[in-house]
Amino acid sequence: MSLQTMTYIVVGITFALYIGIAIWARAGSTSEFYAAGGSVPPVLNGMATGADWMSAASFISMAGLIANMGYGGGLFLMGWTGGYVLLAMLLAPYLRKFGKFTVPQFVGDRFYSKSASVVAVMCLLAASLTYIIGQMTGVGVAFSRFLGVSNSTGVFIGMGIVFMYAVFGGMKGITYTQVAQYCVLILAYTIPAIFISMQLTGNPLPQLGLGGGFVGTDMTLLGKLDQVVMDLGFPQYTTMTRVSTLNMFVYTMSLMIGTAGLPHVIMRFFTVPKVKDARSSAGWALVFISILYTTAPGVAAMARLNLEATVNTNVMSGGDLFAPDAGIKYAERPDWMKRWEVTGLLKFEDKNGDGRIQMYNGKSKDPAFLAKVEAAGWKGSELNVNKDIMVLANPEVAQLPNWVIALVAAGGLAAALSTAAGLLLAISSAISHDLFKNIFMPDMSEKNELMTGKIAMACSIVVAGYLGLNPPDFAAGTVAIAFGLAASSIFPALMMGIFNKKMNKEGAMAGMLAGIGITMFYVFAHKGIFFIKGTSFLGMFGGKANFFMGIEPNAFGAIGALVNFAVAYVVSKVTPACPDHITEMVENVRIPRGAKAVDGAH
16 A cells, blocks of 8 residues: 555544544533533543643654754753643642633632733733644644645645634543544654664664664664764764753743643643642643653654665765765655655755765864865755654654554644644633633623634634744744743743732733733744744844844743743832732632632633
8 A cells, every 4th residue: 555545544544533532522511612521530631631732843843853953952851841840730730729721710810800811811822822833834744745735735734624623622522632642643653763763773662772772883873873973064963952051041941931831731730620630630641741752862863863874875884974975866865855855845956966965064164074075075965854854754764664654644743733722722712711701791601602712713723824834933943932922921920829929910910011022022023023024123133143142032931931020029019919818819729638629610
């Protein structure tokens, strides 16, 4: 059976499963639409949280980033995993005990102000819409390759699929769909990794294969990869970092606290019956997440080595990488290259006209290396590989069976679509429940509230799809911006709302506005206003990128969070004190015992 046919069958079966589950578990009330009726078992909720959490950035883009960045790419592992621990320990149980099923509801009630709730909605929309752009970017990458369509067509197909099961099913449908999607994506990630680890190291566990011996040599896998990339002019893989120490710190911090402030993940803890179950499901989610996150470094290293070996035939044999016949002939390139070239995500330019492919560090300043390049007659690196294709192309590069390649396609789509659905539900609940029901139209019927939520979700899909056609960065880069927006606005408000009894509404609102305002300003200065190309305003700062202490815009959320905390503290000191009944309520939320089940619908 051909690869294309196999892909259609596998992806088609998984999509039919998702839509079938959504129809079976469709929401009949606002409680089921927003919080699945508060009846999801902890293990299943942990699995659904894992799928909600492991987006296109985790599945498609993260290993590609690590493959490109080497050791420095570990900041994504540390930031995203560490942030989940923060969320599980510091926020989830308290928010579940509070009994509200949206972040703006908590903010509005805790800070005794509908205006605070509106500010929280605005922050939530900014972070969630940016996050969805990254998911739609991943959907476009996966569809464009595996269904043989253009990137834009892939985004449109993804929009339609998400609309069908997210709009009809609500949180109840999404939860059980995400359980299925987790099973698909984790199998799709680990099975190829096991195959490739066996090929390169003889060890079936990629976590162990990463540090294991390279087959046929007395070298380790990482030692072989270090040798190859350094011979080709790149920094040593196991020590390489593309960012400064300061950027490494703020980037990791931004991802961590952004994770803990993501509204679509926080909402998952309102779907369990009791506060104890919120803690339990958080623990299960961490177990399910760790399976992929501990596999990713091995996938990254093996994908990088296989790619280098495909382009340069002497990589595996240890021969001269600069020999005239070392680079493969473009006319004899493997089929997987031809397939990815159609998408535009892999490009070849024959700079020296020899008909062969050379891929090396064309920006190297090392005189000894440049002398080798000149002697070989190379005129620049000729293969441009998009970071987002590394995981999806990996099984093709390793020449694995067609069913494995098709499974990876289904897994990539499951990762992107599961997170997109969770984000859309967070947006829907914020608009229909927190804005219309609680503020503008308090007498709205439950039926009209459900309809408003579905309309809001549909509109969000259209906006996200359009922005997904013109993303500000690759998938993980775009997601990092979204984390920064959540870090600078939502996380500080939640932390102060739970752990600072004296924080008042004026301080909270001023902090959120200041934090997200300065972060958006810095990001837009680099990426363009609302990510529209050609509208960046770095010229105001002499055209210098990273003009604030050299910090990258994707990492600026941590700075925005500091601004948020500082402004909130100062404003709270010069405005009226927090009412006594709010102080007592916060104290009650923080009491660990006597926490009873709370119906999230009230």
